[in-house]
Amino acid sequence: MSSATWRGVFTYNKYAQITARAVRQSLNETERVAAEKRGTTALKYQKWENGVGGQQVLLIPEVDKTAA
Amino acid sequence: MSALRLLSSAARRAPPALALQRRGYAEVADKIKLSLVLPHQAIFTSADVVQVNITAASGDMGILANHVPSIEPLRPGVLEVIDSANSSKKWFVSGGFANVHPGNSLTINVVEAAPLEAFSPEAVRANLSEALKVVAGNGSEADKIEARIEADVYEALQHALGSK
Numbered sequence: 001m002s003s004a005t006w007r008g009v010f011t012y013n014k015y016a017q018i019t020a021r022a023v024r025q026s027l028n029e030t031e032r033v034a035a036e037k038r039g040t041t042a043l044k045y046q047k048w049e050n051g052v053g054g055q056q057v058l059l060i061p062e063v064d065k066t067a068a
Numbered sequence: 069m070s071a072l073r074l075l076s077s078a079a080r081r082a083p084p085a086l087a088l089q090r091r092g093y094a095e096v097a098d099k100i101k102l103s104l105v106l107p108h109q110a111i112f113t114s115a116d117v118v119q120v121n122i123t124a125a126s127g128d129m130g131i132l133a134n135h136v137p138s139i140e141p142l143r144p145g146v147l148e149v150i151d152s153a154n155s156s157k158k159w160f161v162s163g164g165f166a167n168v169h170p171g172n173s174l175t176i177n178v179v180e181a182a183p184l185e186a187f188s189p190e191a192v193r194a195n196l197s198e199a200l201k202v203v204a205g206n207g208s209e210a211d212k213i214e215a216r217i218e219a220d221v222y223e224a225l226q227h228a229l230g231s232k
Contacts, residue, residue, distance in 0.1 A: 006213050016163055018214055019144050020179040022199075022221035023162040026192045027182060035180070038108055 098133035101173040102149065104159075106181055111159070112149070120174060121148040122166050123224075133172055140166045142178065144221040146228045158184050160228055162221065189229050196222035 006015055024035040043059040099116035121130045123145030144163050150156040164178030199222060202215035 006217055009210050009213050015217060016179050018217045019162040019221050022195070022218040023144070023160065023180040023182065023225075025195055026187050026222065026225055028186055028188045028191075031182065031186045032191075035182075038180075 100131065100133040100135065102176070103174070104147070104149070104176045104178070104181070106178055111181065114173070115151070117149050117151040118153070119150040120166075120176070121146075121150075122176070123147070124166065131166070131168060131174055135168045135172075135174070137170045138168050142166055142176075144224045146184070147176070147178075147181065158228075160184060160187065160225060184228060187225060187229055189226070192222050192225045192229065196226065 010018070021039055024032065024039055027035055041060065044056050045059060046056045047054040099118055100120070101114045102112045102117045102120055103110070103114055104112040119130050119132050121128065122140065123143045124140035125143055126140065128145075129140070142161060142164050145161065146158050147161045148156055148158045159181040160183075161176075161178040162180040164176065166174065166176045168174050196219060199215045199219040203212055203219060205212075207215075
């Protein structure tokens with residue numbers, strides 16, 4: 001909270017997520033694995049028009065797992 | 069003798085004082101009900117504790133029984149729960165809110181919390197140096213501010229781990 005300049009750029013939710021991620025990344029190896037799962041978010045949305053659903057889109061595009 | 073009797077009967081006739089709720093300072097025996105909750109876990113649920121030390125945005129404070137109702141945003145920092153005269157436990161919390169309710173209860177909502185032993189000082193040091201690099205670099209304003217937020221967390225962690 002000391003660098004309150006984030007208020008002009010981020011919402012409080014985003015700020016809270018940033019600090020939570022920083023805390024998770026500082027845990028011990030064993031704890032970190034369980035904690036990292038808490039940080040992942042997955043959201044799909046779909047736009048509807050005239051009763052017809054559009055394309056289902058992932059909010060955060062999946063990284064291609066097969067890419068080397 | 070009769071004067072004494074008169075006095076005591078007069079006292080009995082006087083209306084009893086109403087039980088007003090007076091706010092005083094907490095005695096050592098008074099406890100406050102603490103609920104410390106994370107989105108994924110409830111560390112305390114209405115547990116009686118003596119004192120809770122929090123790092124509020126407006127300054128570090130200790131909350132005892134019968135505290136005035138208030139809402140305090142929390143900085144990333146150490147939260148200490150003193151549950152009886154001699155034992156206390158500490159967690160590092162990432163931030164959230166501490167709400168003192170009327171009726172002597174305290175609810176603390178934080179996003180992430182872990183005991184100090186769960187942290188790795190090497191990871192904190194590495195993360196801090198990376199974050200400071202981004203702050204001093206030439207990325208976008210948002211990236212720099214994000215890195216500055218992270219650096220604040222890591223610095224607070226280092227301080228907490230260094231002076232347990």
